[in-house]
Amino acid sequence: MATEAEVGHPLSGLLSGLAQAAFHGQPAGVTEEERLRGQLYPDVPPDQFGPFVDKMRSLLQSIASADMDFNQLEAFLTAQTKKQGGITSDQAAVISKFWKNHKMKIRESLINQSRWENxxxxxxxxxxxxxxxxxxxxxxxxxxxxxxxxxxxxxxxxxxxxxxxxxxxxxxxxxxxxxxxxxxxxxxxx
Incomplete structure (x- = not known):
């Protein structure tokens, strides 16, 4: 089993790529996911990488749409680690660290995207x-x-x-x- 340091770097990079696409207006498509897989997870087959990306995207969307504070985040991630087919505790630690570092930028971006008028x-x-x-x-x-x-x-x-x-x-x-x-x-x- 991989340690947090081994899992942290590629997952953090994946979360950054997903956040860029979802919250900062940079489009992501199949080619973007292929690039992320090639750079971060070259040993993972495409049929396994797609569901993993979808899971991480869904988790990130849930965390951002709820604008979770750190207590809510810890409770949410703990529940995800106990869920069958959920995430590992190392992945939860990486997601937690990512959210702590990027919460304000993501929140600001979501607020700006929700404004219709000047x-x-x-x-x-x-x-x-x-x-x-x-x-x-x-x-x-x-x-x-x-x-x-x-x-x-x-x-x-x-x-x-x-x-x-x-x-x-x-x-x-x-x-x-x-x-x-x-x-x-x-x-x-x-």
């Missing part, structure tokens, strides 16, 4: 005084300038600049206060 990347605001206007009575009145940076990771951002007079700022603050009250009412125990 997100707010940055917001800047300031208050200016109008120095010019069509109407004399509007000169020297305060104006709130809000600059929003919107976009998705990996794409060029869009910038939106908004200008609010005092009445519009008061209206927005009132609406935000109503939203806050609704959130508090919904989150308070009955």
């Amino acid at each position: 997100t707010l990347k940055a917001m800047n605001w300031r208050v200016d005084l109008k120095s010019q206007s069509r109407h004399v009575d509007q000169i020297n009145t305060p104006v709130a300038i809000v600059e929003l940076e919107l976009g998705k990771n990996g794409q060029e951002s869009e910038f939106l600049c908004l200008e609010f007079d005092e009445a519009k700022v008061s209206h927005i603050l009132k609406k935000l206060s109503e939203v806050e009250e609704s959130i508090i009412a919904l989150t308070q125990p009955a």
Whole structure:
């Protein structure tokens, strides 16, 4: 039976390859699996390697979709080692170490993949005084300038600049206060 050190290197490499395909947008197909088998498990026949890859992919998907903390992970892997046709304790140790090292990157990638629309990347605001206007009575009145940076990771951002007079700022603050009250009412125990 192989030791953890002997199993660790190829399984860790396989998990990295599977994570790249599943979570980081790098496509994997039959040729990718053949390459992984050739590099990491050259002595394993293809008919045995395919089910092994499927098992590891399934375990990785389960761990990532549940966003397991380390206690949940240990309980899950322990159950997998006791299950017939499951994994060995050495494999469980490698999977645990892999998850501890890659959890945050995988989680961030899954969150980014689940976003359909642009997100707010940055917001800047300031208050200016109008120095010019069509109407004399509007000169020297305060104006709130809000600059929003919107976009998705990996794409060029869009910038939106908004200008609010005092009445519009008061209206927005009132609406935000109503939203806050609704959130508090919904989150308070009955």
